[in-house]
Amino acid sequence: MQGEKVISRDDIIGKLVVDSEASIIGRVKDFAITLEKGEVRAALLVEVGKGIKPITVELSSIKNIRDVVLLSKQVTVEKKSEEAIKQSYMICPKCGSKNPPYAKYCVNCGLKLE
Ligand SMILES: [Zn+2]
Secondary structure (H helix, E strand, O other): OOOOOOOOHHHHOOOEEEOOOOOEEEEEEEEEEEEEOOEEEEEEEEEOOOOOOOEEEEHHHEEEEOOEEEEOOOOOOOHHHHHHHHHHOEEOOOOOOEEOOOOOEOOOOOOEOO
């Protein structure tokens, strides 16, 4: 077909996903199949942040794929995600500083973290 553009899996994985409000949602992690109320749909698995469950975006809501994956609708990443980020911090028991989840020592006081 003329004008047809085939986009492979490798082309799309790692691309930024931008919604209709020009907000960056995240990056394409993989293709996915969603099963909801017996309906099977193709979707993109979008990584929205470290330690946050990736979200699925139905292929039908994709408007265009160029340098970024442009969606035809607004996507709200659940607020639960923000809480998940907070919970993923390690709070130092000595000084109360927030440390990244992989930290071995407190960034502020140097206490060894579990
Ligand atoms: Zn500390």
